[in-house]
Amino acid sequence: MRLFGLTISREKALAPVDNRDGWFPLIREPFTGAWQQNQEVKLDSVLAHSTVFRCISLIASDVAKMRLRLVAQDADGIWSETDSPAYSPVLRKPNRWQNRIQFFTAWMESKLIRGNTYVLKERDNRGVVVRLYVLAPDRVKPLVADDGSVFYELQQDALSGLPQNAVTVPASEIIHDRWNTLFHPLVGLSPIFAAGLAATQGLAIQNNSARFFTNGSQPGGVLTAPGAISDETAARLKAHWGANYTGQNVGKVAVLGDGLHYEPMAVKATDAQLIEQLKWSAETVCSVFGVPAYKVGVGTAPVYNNVEALNQAYYTDCIQIHIESVELCLDEGLGIGVGVKVGGQVFGTEFDLDDLLRMDTATQVKTLSEATRGMLMKPDEARKKLGFGKVAGGDAVYAQQQDFSLAALAKRDQSDPFAKPDTPSAPEAPVAANDDNELQAARALIALQKGLANVRR
Structure with missing residues (x-):
């Protein structure tokens, strides 16, 4: 059969990947026999836990809100934003029914909830990727051939253009972003695998509290x-x-x-310890997702007022791995990246971190001013970050007049800078040569003076 201009066949023996607990089931036992005791962890119930819901939505929205840029590498190895008719359109509008934010939100939600994100590529007649579709993770199954080749079995998905069930495509047509591959390198695990029991406990406490207050707060x-x-x-x-x-x-x-x-x-509040148990379950969920507790309303925020430092810690400890993973997956999926030249250029994808790592206005102005004075930025570049237009003379790097280059200072220090300069002798007064008589008289006078000096001796 042909799918998106490609001929898909099954010529090799394919075997499904040993998923174990890889594809998170709708019901999971926290221990053997828990299902018989009605202590199973249900995925849809866990997602109803407020902290789980907030952690997933926070990470997904923070990644999606950053603008994805197409960048090119110049001869000096510097990456700068560019535009290409082959890659820019699909990055701005991944498919016909999702914009950029909706696409990356779906990408991250699939990865956080199921541990895997499967993106189907649609190509044109040139073989260039023109559309990307995030597939439902429970309708995709990795397959491995006898020679180690990887394929993916896709179930019907009319929204993504899959016309029939059990379509097998090669790995080159799927972007597979996975996380926590503890049991198999092709199968990721969701953080819910570790946070499910704590979330279930929190929901049970909330349900019991709801019944308690429904009964008029009477035990x-x-x-x-x-x-x-x-x-x-x-x-x-x-x-x-x-x-x-x-x-x-x-x-x-x-x-x-x-x-x-x-x-x-009567039941004492200290005996029940509901607040402490609820806080513990919420903090456990936050620790599994790597989200600072104060960002989801659990606990208090740090006392120091440094927005940049707080966002930098959140970026480093939580979402940097997701950002780097999406960028690398897109580079490989589009056939670009470091070491790959297309038309003599090296392209790549890069999220604009300025949309995430916002500084307060005073700190930002101070930082940009110092960068401009320190010859790190042009005035127009600093003004652009603050939303201002270009000015005359702003497209140049400035330095103070009294500053010298290192090369000039090194040339100055080649000689001893502490040596005393020689005192030059006074030059003889030049004699006008336009009057021969005066010249001869002057020479005769000098000779006469020298002769008188010798006689006196």
Whole structure:
């Protein structure tokens, strides 16, 4: 068959990858036999945990909000933004139904929830990638041939243009971004694999708290009788009490007879430790995803007011690996990158980190001013970062007049800078040569003076 202009066939024996726990199932047991005890970890329930939801949405949105640039490397090895009719269009608009932010959000959500992101490439007649589609991870299966070649089995996906089930494509047509390949190099693991139990515990605490407050914040009580009563009577009294004096009926007046007495059961907040348990479960989820707890509303933010330092720590510890991975996957998927020349140029993809690592206005102005004075930036480059236009003379690097280059200083120091200069002798006064008589008279006078000097001696 032909798919996106390529002939797809199955000429080699293919075997599915041993997934073990690689493709995160809808239900996972935290320990053997947990399913029989109703202690399974359900993916859809875990995603409802507020901290899990926020960690995934925070990382995905932070990666997606950065503008992806096509850059080219010059002869000096410097990367600068450029434009190419072969690569720029697909980076600006990956496919017909997603813009750039939606595309990379789907990319990161698939990776964070399932541990794998599968992107199908669509090529034109030239073989150039013109569209990219993020596939549903549970509808893709890696396959390995006897000779080690990698293929992917794709299920039907009308939105991505897959017309039928079980289409097998070579690895060259799939961009596979994976994370935490603990069991197999082709199968990633989601952080939910490690955070699922903590999230389930947090949800259980919240559900119990909801039921507790639905019951009017009453922990329940004991209805006692002075003598023995039958099971039927006990069941009838319990049902009557539950129907008339619990839930929305809490606070109503109860009339007891035959010596019946109601004693409420009190539960101390320190015994329940709900707040501490909820905080622990949320912090555990944050630690698994690598997100600082204060960014998702758990705990307090650092006391020092340095936005750049906080964002730099978040970038280094959490999302740098995702950014670098997306850039490298796109370079390899588009057939560009370091060492690959296309039309005599080396292209690459690069996220604009200025959209993420924002500094406060005062720090940014100070930094740009120092960079301009330190001959690291041109004035127009600094003004552009602040949203200002170009000015006359701004496309040049400036230095102070009293500054000397290192080469000039080295040339000066070739001789001894502390040596005393020689005192030059006064030159003889020049004699006008335009008057021969005066010249001869002057010479005769000098000779006469020398002769008189000798006589005196």
